Amino acid sequence: MTNIPILKEREKQIYHKGEGVFDLTCDTKSLAGSVSQRACVFCGSRVVLYPIADALHLIHGPIGCASYTWDIRGALSSGPELHRMSFSTDLRERDIIFGGEKKLYASLVQLIDTYRPNAAFVYCTCIIGIIGDDVDSVCKRVTEEKGIPVLPVHSEGFKGTKKDGYKAACESLSMLVGTGSIENIGKYAINIMGEFNIAGEAWTIKEYYENMGIEVVSVFTGDGRVENIKRSHGASLNVVQCSGSILRLAQIMEEKYGIPYIRVSYFGIEDMSKALYDVAAHFKDNIGIMKKTKEIVKNEIDAIYPDLVRYKKALSGKKAAIYVGGAFKAFSMIKALRSLGIDVVLAGSQTGNKDDYEVLRNMCDEGTVILDDANPLELSKYCIEKSADLFVGGVKERPIAYKLGIGFCDHNHERKISLAGYSGMINLAKEVYSSVLSPVWQFAPKKHNAEMMK
């Protein structure tokens, strides 16, 4: 199993730090026939917009796309939960022949009358791009008739990669931004972008900022509300997490409204603190903010430090493999795991770009394997070769890790425990500790055989 062939075209998507010239190929479409862990354009749009809780999310196409995305992300809402329902036009053979516009119109009208949402998103799936429904004009018509924004999302699955889906979602969001009143928004106001409130993470982050004396106008899109998004152009800074997903919107808002943006991460003590300091530094005319920030960081770290030391002692020298969606998440994870004494022996992402991988290479130790758009065979091969004790990944990687007999930490949207912020760092330590040092691995043949050899 460790001796697997690698396709010639894929050889350049794998790099061993310290060997040869670094010229990782990335940002490419997956090869036909690959067992890639990636998804499609629709998936990208759906994950970005999904947490907007008071909007209607109607999926225009055959039933599957709606079924597979029904309430599978733990993006929590403090109020309305319309986003957790599943609505589909359920196109059938006849609609494919005669078009689905009438069905779309009737569905929209009925849903808006029933649920009175503050906005509606209409997701175009693959088939819409082929049969040529004019979704834009249906949306326009319903907007006029119902008096709420009805926004098309051009997320036909085959029109690119998941990243293009992020872009399509950002473009739909940009139609909402700027349509609300920005009265009463203060000088020290930000938008939290690329934070989806998985396990309540946005609430943790928002609280830090508010304690610093900063107003949060809108979160994109965790615990999202249409009204907040409409007035988000009243903020004076966009704080962007999660490299790929929402950067396009930040760029649009910079062009259109002159709002600058900074990129941050909320995972691990180091990056979390840097995020708060960077935001405080942006508002340098108010020294009170920086003062508060220092206090917050100190108090938070003091509170978790003793526990962290305890976990670090137990985990020191363990090895981890990281395979995540966006590369930015990988950077934070490497730092966070290092602060627990864990070495990263494999790092990869589904959608990283050239700059991301350059950063990744500089961060990693010699011998670390860097992968773009990996398949399960490659992942398991390098996990065994590098004797990883922990795998950090998503739903499709979990059973692979368990089959190899190593610990697992879900760092994707299915996690139930908040990993962001200072409290998140302790949660991460606890989760990694409980999985890596679980006594059950003694029964796994790999460990068992090693024991017998002694």
Place this chain on the structure above:
Amino acid sequence: MLLRHTSKEIVERKSLIVNPAKTCQPIGAMYASLGIHGCLPHSHGSQGCYAYHRSTLTRHYKEPVMAATSSFTEGASVFGGQANLLQAMDNIFTIYDPDVIAVHTTCLSETIGDDVPQIFGKAKTDGKIPEGKHVLHASTPSYVGTHVTGFANMTKAMVDYFAKQNGHKENRINIIPGWVEPSDMKEIKRIAGELGIDFIMFPDTDNVLNSPQTGKFEMYPKGGVTIDELISTGSSSGTVALGELASGPAARALDSKCKVPCKILDLPVGIKATDRFVDTLRKMAGVNVPESINIERGQLVDIVTDMQAYFYHKKVALVGDPDQLIALTEFLVSIDMMPIHILTGTKDKKFEKKILSLTEEMPHDVNVKSGGDMYLFHQWVKNEPVDLLIGNTYVKYIARDEDIPFIRYGFPILDRIGHSYFPMVCYRGAMRFLEKILDALMNRIDRDSSEIAFDLVM
């Protein structure tokens, strides 16, 4: 809040599904393909489809689920997916080295009109299919039928592509288990084994999606029906197909292609359906039912008699796939429970008729619908509450909102582990079903009883 979006008043919806009780064909085809040994399912469409199917199957089975994709781009969608599929087959056989590639289509490739057999022909001419390797395909457009149809189509494709007559009939029986759990397939095989029958089961996901922890990642676990076995199905003396919708088409195809006579039965859920299954096997193979099976049946009947006092006229609401619901309805009626709301997302004309005939003698009206959704199901439950809910994981919202005991059964089950290891079919499976039902009812009594009435003994 999530749960309070369901209103009691039922308004007709013509063009809209709210909270689906079904999904699309390709995932069923993928599950069936995994029941072929050494097979890599291949999704001929864009990348998202197979990512969603793999994720959903992984969440349900808690196992790695392998499949490949044609990774459609805009170019492929304009000029057809032939180039993608050819390249895919080449790459798959080079890198992943399966014995078989099972291609299923998607709404995208169906609409642009890709002709998969023609592409296979080209692949053969171009030498893209190595010696001793196999390909098959099923047409599974997402806008026709549901996940059950996809499973049935891929199972039928196994017959269309491989089954062969070799001139004489062997004393061997084909068993088509339908869309059931790997544990169920294992149990059906065990029963056939107890009867001493020579048989071939297809598809067979036992030891594929319930495989042991080995310390290794096995791309192709040990289980699954082999291509040689699939070829031999054409020379078997008979076929027993379980579940009309999932298994009927393959059984009939074997009959017309290879003259293998078939019996299409209900899924062996409950006593009566299992009796019919065992009896059919007995007659077809000309064997006697061994004492071991008589004992199992006797134990099941013993449990039923111990439990019957608690089942009397308890109202149940069921949602799931047609084959499962038909068998389950018969089972529940036979133990004196009253399934009063029965809904499936799969449209099937015969379904409603069958359910109505099964519940004819029941002293209560029945709501039955094929092609419905979870929203309507919830509305029914709101309008007439029940004592027990049975369905897939999504029923948990309704169970919580209406505060009703709930048993997970069907697909998908995303929040529990066990279904792929412990069967719910045949006599043993029925015992487990009964245990679950009684547990659910008794736990509720314990939870709700006053301190004074709180009872130690049942």
